[in-house]
Amino acid sequence: MARRTAIVLALLLDIAASAQAQPRVHADAALQGTPAPVAIGGRTAPHPAGLAHQWPGVHFETAFEGDQAGFELVAPPLTLHVLVDGERVATLRQPAPGRYRVDGLAPGRHVLRLETASENQAAAHVFGGFLLPRGSRALELPARARRIEFIGDSHTVGYGNTSTTRECSSAEVDATTDTSAAFGPQVARHYGADYRIHAISGRGVVRNYDGHAGDTLPAAWPYLLLSHGHPDEDTAWQPQLVVIALGTNDFSTALHEGEPWADRAALREDYVRTYARFVRQLRARWPRAHFVLWATDAVDGEIRDHARQVAMKLLGEGDRRISFLPVSGLDMQACHWHPSAADHVRLREALVAHIDALPPPWDGD
Structure with a gap:
């Protein structure tokens, strides 16, 4: 009886300590x-002061035992979420460079995670690493067996996805873009998977939005940073799923005089040919992955129809680990006619249903 009383008392003390903890x-x-x-989610490049990163959705994790930890931001992103044990405890908006302490935790085991929520095409960020003050000690992070690569444009970035209006200034786009709330991380959380996001707003397969200059997504993809610094030569990342959505920027605006396509038919032909070549390049790198190509019914179905042609072309060449998912019914109520928060939930649900209907892609399951 005395032993049972002691156990109950210890449990009550633990509950009380947890209730009093205010991270x-x-x-x-x-x-x-x-x-x-540091466990890294996404691409980073070596930097004298830490890890440089520029693709959206990059995240960092560490595990420790104690009641506090810290981290250093050398060149911070516009928006950074701080999570402890899977719960968001703070969102830092335009944080200043420097060191940050996370305290007020109940003593014990914790996982500290930082999620880059914003997009920045202009310059790389630099993460200086995690720090454990005296009294806290490092623990090993369990590895996740499932891995998903998401490739796309502003829809995959989560451009303006938390906005409730289509009319947004540049500052409002920055404030309402949250990659962690986009469909990709939602799908990854559903499966308990690691993920990488390689997407750039305004970029297409062969043509950027309104014919704007700059790398297309396939041209930018091979590099750790958008400046073409540091080619990605990491073969350790082997996703079981690769989810791609490209074409909105190729087709959503009219061709202008001086662009390299004689007409819309030539643009479509170039899109299908180049998209298929890009997927073949990815297939050579990830031979066992299942590829899901998805597209909306925007532009009178032009994006959907030609993305489908890419999937059919590759299937016809004998690639059996590829499927196509058409998506319709999005309200596009976020900034500049982008998918809303509700749309990203719809996309998550559509992708999960599609993935669950596939032969199980997960190694070891």
């Missing part, structure tokens, strides 16, 4: 600590 995140220039291991 907080605050700048602390005086923070000192031991560097902690």
Whole structure:
């Protein structure tokens, strides 16, 4: 009886300590600590002060035992979510460079995660790493067996997805873009999967939005940074699923004089040929992955019809690990006629239903 009473008392004390714990995140220039291991989600490049990153949705994790931890932002993103044990405890908007302390935690085991929520095509960010103050010690993070690669444009970025209006200034787009709330991370969370997001707003397969200059997505994809610094030579990342949505920017605006296509038919032909070549390149790198190509019914179905042609072309060549998902019924109520928060839930549900109907893609399941 005495032993049972002691156990109950210990449990009550643990519950009380947890209830009193109020995690907080605050700048602390005086923070000192031991560097902690970093699990990286997404592409990073070496930097003298840490890890440079520019693709959207990059995230960092560490595990520790204790009641506090810290991190350093050398060149911060516009918006950064801070999560402890899977729960968001803070969102830093336009944070200043420097060190940040996460404290007020109940003593015990914790996972600290930072998620880049914003997009920045102009320059790379730099993460300085995690720090563990005295009294906290590093733990090993369990590896996730499932991996998904998401490739696309602004829809995959989550451009303006938390906005409730289509009319947005540039500042409002920045404030309402949240890649972590886009369909890709939602799908990954559903499956408990690691993920990478390689998407750039306004970029297409052969043509960018309104004919604007700049790399198309297939031209930018091979590099760790958008500046073409550091080709990605990492063969360790082997996703079981590759989810691609490209074509909105190729087709959503009229051709202009001086563009390299004589007419819309030539643009469509170039799109199908180049998209198929891009998928073949990815297939050579990830031979066991299942590829899901999806497209909306926008532009009178032009995007959907020609993305479908890509999938059919590859299937006709003998690639049996590829499927096509047409998507309709999106309200496009977010900034500049982009998918809304409700649309991203619809996309998640459509992709999950499609993936669940496939032969199980997960190794070891």
